[in-house]
Amino acid sequence: MRKSERHQIIKKIILDSTIQTQEELLTELKKQGVTATQATISRDIRDLKIVKKADKTGQVRFELFKETTPTEEQTDHNELFRQINEFVKKVDTAQFLTIVHTLPNNAQLLAASLDDYPLSGKVATIAGFDTILIITKSNEDAEAIANFFKTQLFL
Template identity: 30%
Template structure:
């Protein structure tokens, strides 16, 4: 029996090799490695590992996120706290960490966030509307602190 983590690791290997063009194709490759799961599970796995579907002339394939768009994992530890008032969210980071965190937030392209400004250890995050502030807080906490993987 292969664990979920092992399976997702195998998926990364297989996708990294560059030959996956459908979830069902991936399912068959995994079966050869002893991981028999359904397409439904793979749909969930691909979302969890942040897989990317790239369209191209010949139809497209899955890839992994490039290093540039990936750094959520390693930089979450920069974040010290996330606090807010009615109209603005403030993310405190380790000294010098604000730039990278702001960049990460920008790349998440949340529709609830208009923009960010970074100082040295503080990032101001501007919600689309004051009403969205709670959602933005929740989103940032989840993304930057908790569910990193």
């Protein structure tokens, strides 16, 4: 099976079912006659920009990351600011690194939004379960990004 065909099936599964883990996704794929390894599914999740997000009932599930168009990005960053206020618990710096602590299961979603936001000095973001690591060019850039977060928080 071609990668593009598998991606279409994965998208349909994610949209039609509540999938919480890669194992559940593999099971659903097998039901549809698709054989794939865990490593392949991990790459597909990354390629398709699938993130974990709480639905309206609070249940965490896989969802397709919804990207905005460039004009929306330039004119409206309200969603990023909402996510910062909703998810961020604490911000630290360590030399040229900014460490953002989030509520559980929200680091990847916020990091994806940050990747689209023009933060001066940002080199890369790395997200885990509840922590985002923002790598910057200098100690000053890390402090500036930490201050950006702090000015957005309504604490």
